[in-house]
Amino acid sequence: MKRPSIILFVLALLCLYSTNVLAKDGYKLWLQYEKIENKELAESYLNSIHQITIPNHSATTDVIKNELSIALKDMLSTFPVFTEDGIKKNNIVIATPESLPWLDEFIGQNQLDGLGQEGFIIKSIQYKNQPITLITGNADAALLYGTFEFLKLLQTHQSIVDLNIVSVPKTKIRILNHWDNLDRTVERGYAGSSIWNWHLLPDHINQQYIDYARANASIGINGTVLTNVNANALVLTAAYIEKAAALAKVFEPYGIKVYLTARFSAPMEIGQLKTSDPLDEEVQKWWNDKATEIYSYIPNFGGFLVKADSEGQPGPHNYGRTQAEGANLLAKALKPHGGIVMWRAFVYSENTPDDRAKQAYNEFKPLDGEFESNVLVQVKNGAIDFQPREPFHPLFGAMPKTPLMMEFQITQEYLGQGTHLVYLSKLYEEVLNTDTYCKGPGSTVVKIIDGSLENHQLSGMAGVSNIGSDRNWTGNHFGQANWYAFGKLAWNPYASSEKIAEDWIAMTFSNDPKFISTTLDIMSKSREAAVNYMTPLGLHHIMGWNHHYGPAPWITDKHRDDWTSTYYHQAGSDGIGFDRTSSGSDALSQYSPYIEKQFSNPKTCPEKYLLWFHHLPWAYRMESGKTLWEELALHYQAGVDQTTTAIKKWSTLEKSIDNERYQHILSFMKIQEKEAKWWRDACLLYFQQFSKLPLPDAVEKPNKTLEDFKNYKPHFAPGI
Ligand code: BDP
Secondary structure, three states: OOHHHHHHHHHHHHHHHHHHHHHHHHOOOOOOOOOOOHHHHHHHHHHHHOOEEEOOOOOHHHHHHHHHHHHHHHHHOOOOOEEEOOOOOOOEEEEEEEEEEEEOOOOHHHHHOOOOOOEEEEEEEEEEEEEEEEEEOOOOHHHHHHHHHHHHHHOOOOOOOOOOEEEOOOOEEEEEEEOOOOOOOOOOOOOOOOOOOOOOOOOOOOOOHHHHHHHHHHHOOEEEEOOOOOOOHHHHOOHHHHHHHHHHHHHHHHHOEEEEOOOOOOOOOOOOOOOOOOHHHHHHHHHHHHHHHHHHHHOOOOOOEOOOOOOOOEEEHHHOOOOOHHHHHHHHHHHHHOEEEEEEEOOOOOOOOOHHHHHHHHHHHHOOOOOOOOOEEEEEEOOHHHHOOOOOOOOOOOOOOEEEEEEEEHHHOOOOOOOOOOOHEEEHHHOOOOEOEEOOOEEHHHHOOOOOOOOOOEEEEEOOOOOOOOOOOOOOOOHHHHHHHHHHHOOOOOOOOHHHHHHHHHHEEEEOOHHHHHHHHHHHHHHHHHHHHHOOHHHOOEEOOOOOHHHHHHOOOOOHHOOOHHHHHOOOOOOEEEOOOOOOOOOHHOOOHHHHHHOOOOOOOOHHHHHHOEEEOOOOOOOOOOEHHHHHHHHHHHHHHHHHHHHHHHHHHOOOHHHHHHHHHHHHHHHHHHEEEEEEEHHHHHHHHHHHHOOOOOOOOOOOOOOHHHHOOOOOOOOO
16 A cells, blocks of 8 residues: 555544444443534534633543543534633633632522532523623532533533523432442343452553543442442452552542442451450441541542341341441441441341341331431332332331431343343332322422431432443443433432433434434333333242342242242232231331321232232232233233334334444344243243133243243353
């Protein structure tokens, strides 16, 4: 090749590499910053962004400049001009009130006070007769959040004139829980290995850590627990604290604090003490010293997340102490440094003969008021375990004196794992909006989570991460939507799932209205579809042994009853379902009297929870007039049909986005459809042994036997 042609060739390759190939494999998440092809729109944006004034100097303002540079270069092919002072016409000003002595002309002190340290305002103003876009907040992190919101407007092709946006987070702690082990395996992870390369830390900082922080800051996440709740005490040794400190340093400019999981027996395992009893003075001293040591490495350390007395984890029970005594031990150690404890309520024991759904309530409710002020009790979104659908946890509304934090699972342990397209925001929204009636009508779960019902200052939402080393971060491209939606809902748990999805689709894929509406339709129906083909009408916990992959309603006779399927569905010739009314486990008595009454009667219990609370005969008449057996079978079929319809809809979008992501998603959707049929056929054949009734005509007949399904043992299913 002659010289000029070689240069041209290399240039062409570079272009391809930087704009197309890398941009389309999902790595950029919702920060694609797609070029704005509409000339008029691009022009109107450029007109409003003549110069960007940022007077503050900090690592965070550097991050802001960097983000604006990437975004404006990609979207508008422009390199922004930054200044520290001087305000021109059509300027963007990004600053805290201290650097803007004239601010009170436009924004009152009251409003600024209401923003706290993280809330922001984006406002179009006329400063000295010049149109200006102002992004302000009381701290640099707020400016970063405001900048991302401003960029979202551009990404979603909104107007940026006459802006008046005020956004204040409703919860304080918005945090990802990584169930990542120090050997880089990820418990319930379906997107490769852990992104934390402990072996190379603290010396090597992977670019992915920085992009992780950007992505999280863009959706308002302000904390990350780096390690698995099934904790390894090693992470509290100096060598690992130093590694965690390196990550904390990367995340700090993005407003993200690092937290660690604390193994309750750490004083014995790494401290050589004879006990870990929370009332032992040496143990208390050990934790106090440990906290001081951690803060010497990580001055903005967030605190601990603890799983105790559950599934083999050590805890205060080992010493006859309460959960509050355990939590307070750590809370007191962290308090002088400003740290918090997130103490999980997921406590249950195989030695307790009571219904597993009741155990957390029984254990924690009597302790209301006994926790230190820097403890949040972290409660899962269901009393059993992140099922496709669970009624809200009875602890919500039962502990008014204690701030309760929500724990949602973003990773899809029970919802199709790596491949199924399930938009979980619908699930989160359903739980958050449920009325507990604990203080009369309107006592919704969301008001407990954000602290408003009982006036708690501390509040939070945790999401068990679905992030891994896969190039697209979450394995399934649509897993990104669940990460995104979690962050958005943690910031504003009153937000609508549909609006969140619309923004995500536009930022991630395309602003084409047909693409958005079709994809939104697929996403919006996906959660109900999954419930239908997995666990309709209140069924729960009937998936594969241990890996939880696929259906296995036949699991029985294991060393723990409450880990089997038969314990939960109770199917027999007399019917199906777990009786949690007063004639059964009486779990319903843990709810407010209003809910108890409504749910105790199968006729007034919402059908979506029917078999959660009731054991009913196969011939029981449902609202539709059909029998329970027929409805069950039709729900399974409907779930399968929904996956088929989703594929058809997605196929109409082939030309709307890049082929790489289109095909990747399509192939996963086909796996989902295949597995939905597996769920339907395996469950219906299994339950049919007891119902002894034929499948309704509308239900496709299985082409395998129950034995075939039982004999199928998937090897090496991920996530264990
Ligand atoms: C269950 C998971 C298990 C977790 C446990 C927990 O199967 O891997 O360790 O929850 O939340 O959902 O502690």
